[in-house]
Amino acid sequence: EVQLVQSGAEVIKPGESLKISCKGSGYNFITYWIGWVRQMPGKGLEWMGIIYPDDSDTRYSPSFQGRVTISVDKSINIAYLQWSSLEASDSAMYYCARHHRPSRDPRDFFEYWGQGTLVTVSS
Amino acid sequence: ETVLTQSPGTLSLSPGDRATLSCRTSQNLGSTYLAWYQQKPGQAPTVVIYGASNRATGIPDRFSGSGSGTDFTLTINRLEPEDFAVYYCQQFAGAPWTFGQGTKVEIK
Numbered sequence: 753e754v755q756l757v758q759s760g761a762e763v764i765k766p767g768e769s770l771k772i773s774c775k776g777s778g779y780n781f782i783t784y785w786i787g788w789v790r791q792m793p794g795k796g797l798e799w800m801g802i803i804y805p806d807d808s809d810t811r812y813s814p815s816f817q818g819r820v821t822i823s824v825d826k827s828i829n830i831a832y833l834q835w836s837s838l839e840a841s842d843s844a845m846y847y848c849a850r851h852h853r854p855s856r857d858p859r860d861f862f863e864y865w866g867q868g869t870l871v872t873v874s875s
Numbered sequence: 876e877t878v879l880t881q882s883p884g885t886l887s888l889s890p891g892d893r894a895t896l897s898c899r900t901s902q903n904l905g906s907t908y909l910a911w912y913q914q915k916p917g918q919a920p921t922v923v924i925y926g927a928s929n930r931a932t933g934i935p936d937r938f939s940g941s942g943s944g945t946d947f948t949l950t951i952n953r954l955e956p957e958d959f960a961v962y963y964c965q966q967f968a969g970a971p972w973t974f975g976q977g978t979k980v981e982i983k
Contacts, residue, residue, distance in 0.1 A: 797974040813971035861910035865919040
Protein backbone atom coordinates (compact mmCIF):
# COMPACT_ATOMS: atom_id res chain seq x y z
CA GLU A 753 0.00 0.00 0.00
CA VAL A 754 1.39 3.38 -1.02
CA GLN A 755 1.59 5.81 1.89
CA LEU A 756 2.91 9.32 2.33
CA VAL A 757 3.19 10.26 5.99
CA GLN A 758 3.98 13.86 6.84
CA SER A 759 5.51 15.34 9.95
CA GLY A 760 3.31 16.98 12.55
CA ALA A 761 1.92 20.47 12.91
CA GLU A 762 4.34 23.29 13.65
CA VAL A 763 4.00 26.64 15.40
CA ILE A 764 6.93 28.86 14.47
CA LYS A 765 7.92 32.46 15.13
CA PRO A 766 8.53 34.84 12.23
CA GLY A 767 12.12 34.76 11.07
CA GLU A 768 12.73 31.20 12.23
CA SER A 769 13.67 28.32 9.96
CA LEU A 770 11.68 25.15 9.45
CA LYS A 771 11.98 21.81 7.68
CA ILE A 772 8.94 19.54 7.30
CA SER A 773 9.05 16.01 6.00
CA CYS A 774 7.14 13.45 3.97
CA LYS A 775 8.02 9.76 4.21
CA GLY A 776 7.05 7.52 1.33
CA SER A 777 6.46 3.79 1.66
CA GLY A 778 4.95 0.92 -0.30
CA TYR A 779 6.61 1.80 -3.60
CA ASN A 780 10.00 2.39 -5.25
CA PHE A 781 10.64 5.85 -3.80
CA ILE A 782 13.36 6.97 -6.20
CA THR A 783 11.41 6.54 -9.44
CA TYR A 784 8.39 8.78 -8.78
CA TRP A 785 8.39 12.56 -8.72
CA ILE A 786 7.18 13.86 -5.36
CA GLY A 787 6.00 17.38 -4.79
CA TRP A 788 4.53 19.96 -2.44
CA VAL A 789 1.26 21.86 -2.55
CA ARG A 790 0.30 24.83 -0.39
CA GLN A 791 -3.20 25.60 0.80
CA MET A 792 -3.66 28.82 2.72
CA PRO A 793 -6.60 29.01 5.13
CA GLY A 794 -9.88 28.94 3.20
CA LYS A 795 -8.09 29.13 -0.13
CA GLY A 796 -7.25 26.92 -3.09
CA LEU A 797 -4.36 24.66 -3.99
CA GLU A 798 -1.00 26.07 -5.11
CA TRP A 799 1.63 23.93 -6.81
CA MET A 800 5.01 24.68 -5.21
CA GLY A 801 7.43 22.28 -6.88
CA ILE A 802 8.52 18.71 -7.43
CA ILE A 803 11.67 16.62 -7.04
CA TYR A 804 12.85 13.40 -8.64
CA PRO A 805 14.46 11.45 -5.80
CA ASP A 806 16.84 9.42 -7.91
CA ASP A 807 18.92 12.44 -8.96
CA SER A 808 17.30 15.29 -6.99
CA ASP A 809 16.25 17.12 -10.15
CA THR A 810 13.96 19.83 -8.77
CA ARG A 811 11.43 22.10 -10.45
CA TYR A 812 9.94 25.10 -8.65
CA SER A 813 7.02 27.36 -9.31
CA PRO A 814 8.32 30.91 -9.85
CA SER A 815 6.00 31.92 -7.00
CA PHE A 816 8.05 29.83 -4.56
CA GLN A 817 11.52 29.79 -6.15
CA GLY A 818 14.01 31.25 -3.69
CA ARG A 819 11.52 31.16 -0.84
CA VAL A 820 11.59 27.42 -0.14
CA THR A 821 13.91 24.48 -0.73
CA ILE A 822 12.70 21.05 -1.73
CA SER A 823 15.10 18.19 -1.04
CA VAL A 824 15.12 14.46 -0.54
CA ASP A 825 17.04 11.79 1.35
CA LYS A 826 16.58 8.74 -0.80
CA SER A 827 18.36 6.51 1.69
CA ILE A 828 15.41 6.84 4.04
CA ASN A 829 12.64 7.63 1.52
CA ILE A 830 11.91 11.12 2.83
CA ALA A 831 11.20 14.35 0.97
CA TYR A 832 11.57 17.71 2.68
CA LEU A 833 10.27 21.24 2.36
CA GLN A 834 12.22 23.90 4.16
CA TRP A 835 12.29 27.60 4.82
CA SER A 836 15.21 29.65 6.09
CA SER A 837 13.11 32.53 7.41
CA LEU A 838 9.38 32.17 7.81
CA GLU A 839 6.83 34.95 7.50
CA ALA A 840 3.28 35.12 8.76
CA SER A 841 2.09 34.73 5.16
CA ASP A 842 3.64 31.24 5.11
CA SER A 843 0.95 30.03 7.52
CA ALA A 844 -0.84 27.29 5.61
CA MET A 845 -1.45 23.59 5.21
CA TYR A 846 1.29 21.94 3.17
CA TYR A 847 0.67 18.67 1.37
CA CYS A 848 3.20 16.36 -0.18
CA ALA A 849 2.02 14.26 -3.09
CA ARG A 850 3.40 11.64 -5.44
CA HIS A 851 3.06 11.44 -9.19
CA HIS A 852 1.07 8.72 -10.88
CA ARG A 853 3.77 7.12 -13.07
CA PRO A 854 7.31 5.92 -12.37
CA SER A 855 8.81 8.13 -15.04
CA ARG A 856 11.54 10.71 -15.47
CA ASP A 857 9.02 12.83 -17.39
CA PRO A 858 7.70 15.42 -14.88
CA ARG A 859 4.43 15.93 -16.73
CA ASP A 860 2.07 14.01 -14.49
CA PHE A 861 -0.65 14.44 -11.92
CA PHE A 862 -0.60 13.72 -8.18
CA GLU A 863 -2.08 10.31 -7.45
CA TYR A 864 -1.19 9.88 -3.78
CA TRP A 865 -1.26 12.59 -1.12
CA GLY A 866 0.03 12.94 2.40
CA GLN A 867 -2.26 13.98 5.24
CA GLY A 868 -0.90 17.53 5.32
CA THR A 869 1.27 19.50 7.72
CA LEU A 870 -0.21 22.65 9.24
CA VAL A 871 2.36 25.40 9.65
CA THR A 872 1.41 28.39 11.79
CA VAL A 873 3.76 31.35 11.87
CA SER A 874 2.99 33.64 14.74
CA SER A 875 4.84 35.75 17.26
CA GLU B 876 2.42 30.34 -16.68
CA THR B 877 -0.79 28.59 -17.72
CA VAL B 878 -3.84 30.08 -16.00
CA LEU B 879 -6.82 27.84 -15.26
CA THR B 880 -10.20 29.48 -14.78
CA GLN B 881 -12.95 27.40 -13.20
CA SER B 882 -16.62 28.20 -13.32
CA PRO B 883 -18.91 28.59 -11.60
CA GLY B 884 -17.32 29.44 -8.27
CA THR B 885 -20.15 27.72 -6.42
CA LEU B 886 -22.76 25.26 -7.64
CA SER B 887 -25.84 24.80 -5.43
CA LEU B 888 -27.54 21.53 -6.26
CA SER B 889 -29.65 18.78 -4.70
CA PRO B 890 -28.77 15.09 -4.37
CA GLY B 891 -29.72 13.37 -7.60
CA ASP B 892 -28.95 16.44 -9.74
CA ARG B 893 -26.27 16.64 -12.38
CA ALA B 894 -23.24 18.88 -11.78
CA THR B 895 -21.36 20.40 -14.69
CA LEU B 896 -18.04 22.07 -13.85
CA SER B 897 -15.93 24.00 -16.32
CA CYS B 898 -12.18 24.55 -16.50
CA ARG B 899 -10.72 26.84 -19.15
CA THR B 900 -6.99 27.12 -19.69
CA SER B 901 -4.91 29.93 -21.12
CA GLN B 902 -2.85 27.52 -23.21
CA ASN B 903 -3.64 24.47 -25.28
CA LEU B 904 -3.21 21.30 -23.21
CA GLY B 905 -4.22 18.75 -25.79
CA SER B 906 -6.23 15.98 -24.17
CA THR B 907 -3.65 14.48 -21.86
CA TYR B 908 -2.39 16.99 -19.37
CA LEU B 909 -5.40 17.83 -17.25
CA ALA B 910 -6.64 16.31 -13.99
CA TRP B 911 -9.54 16.94 -11.65
CA TYR B 912 -9.33 16.61 -7.86
CA GLN B 913 -11.98 16.46 -5.16
CA GLN B 914 -11.34 17.94 -1.74
CA LYS B 915 -13.61 17.51 1.25
CA PRO B 916 -13.28 19.70 4.36
CA GLY B 917 -10.31 18.75 6.51
CA GLN B 918 -9.02 16.22 3.99
CA ALA B 919 -6.28 16.05 1.41
CA PRO B 920 -7.36 16.22 -2.23
CA THR B 921 -7.97 13.03 -4.17
CA VAL B 922 -7.72 12.61 -7.91
CA VAL B 923 -11.00 11.99 -9.70
CA ILE B 924 -10.15 12.30 -13.39
CA TYR B 925 -6.81 12.34 -15.22
CA GLY B 926 -5.90 12.68 -18.87
CA ALA B 927 -9.04 14.82 -19.15
CA SER B 928 -11.36 11.81 -19.31
CA ASN B 929 -9.95 8.84 -17.39
CA ARG B 930 -11.50 7.95 -14.06
CA ALA B 931 -9.02 7.36 -11.29
CA THR B 932 -9.01 4.07 -9.41
CA GLY B 933 -12.12 3.61 -7.30
CA ILE B 934 -14.00 6.59 -8.73
CA PRO B 935 -17.63 5.73 -9.55
CA ASP B 936 -18.86 5.97 -13.12
CA ARG B 937 -21.19 8.87 -12.32
CA PHE B 938 -18.03 10.98 -12.66
CA SER B 939 -16.91 11.77 -16.18
CA GLY B 940 -14.47 14.18 -17.76
CA SER B 941 -14.37 15.60 -21.25
CA GLY B 942 -12.71 18.25 -23.33
CA SER B 943 -9.45 19.06 -25.01
CA GLY B 944 -7.40 22.07 -25.98
CA THR B 945 -8.47 24.85 -23.66
CA ASP B 946 -11.96 23.79 -22.55
CA PHE B 947 -12.59 20.95 -20.11
CA THR B 948 -15.63 19.72 -18.22
CA LEU B 949 -16.19 17.54 -15.18
CA THR B 950 -19.69 16.07 -15.01
CA ILE B 951 -21.14 14.36 -11.99
CA ASN B 952 -24.40 12.55 -12.71
CA ARG B 953 -26.92 11.82 -9.95
CA LEU B 954 -25.11 13.62 -7.15
CA GLU B 955 -24.64 11.58 -4.00
CA PRO B 956 -24.27 13.19 -0.56
CA GLU B 957 -20.54 12.31 -0.52
CA ASP B 958 -19.96 14.23 -3.79
CA PHE B 959 -20.53 17.64 -2.21
CA ALA B 960 -17.02 19.05 -2.04
CA VAL B 961 -14.63 21.44 -3.75
CA TYR B 962 -13.25 20.40 -7.14
CA TYR B 963 -10.00 21.64 -8.66
CA CYS B 964 -8.60 21.20 -12.14
CA GLN B 965 -4.85 21.05 -12.67
CA GLN B 966 -2.69 21.24 -15.76
CA PHE B 967 0.66 19.51 -16.07
CA ALA B 968 1.56 20.28 -19.66
CA GLY B 969 3.93 23.13 -18.97
CA ALA B 970 5.86 24.21 -15.94
CA PRO B 971 4.89 25.42 -13.50
CA TRP B 972 1.98 23.04 -13.13
CA THR B 973 -1.01 25.04 -11.96
CA PHE B 974 -4.40 24.57 -10.35
CA GLY B 975 -7.67 26.32 -10.99
CA GLN B 976 -9.21 28.28 -8.15
CA GLY B 977 -11.82 25.61 -7.44
CA THR B 978 -15.58 25.07 -7.74
CA LYS B 979 -17.55 24.33 -4.62
CA VAL B 980 -20.46 21.94 -5.11
CA GLU B 981 -22.80 22.57 -2.21
CA ILE B 982 -26.14 21.19 -1.13
CA LYS B 983 -29.01 23.42 -2.14
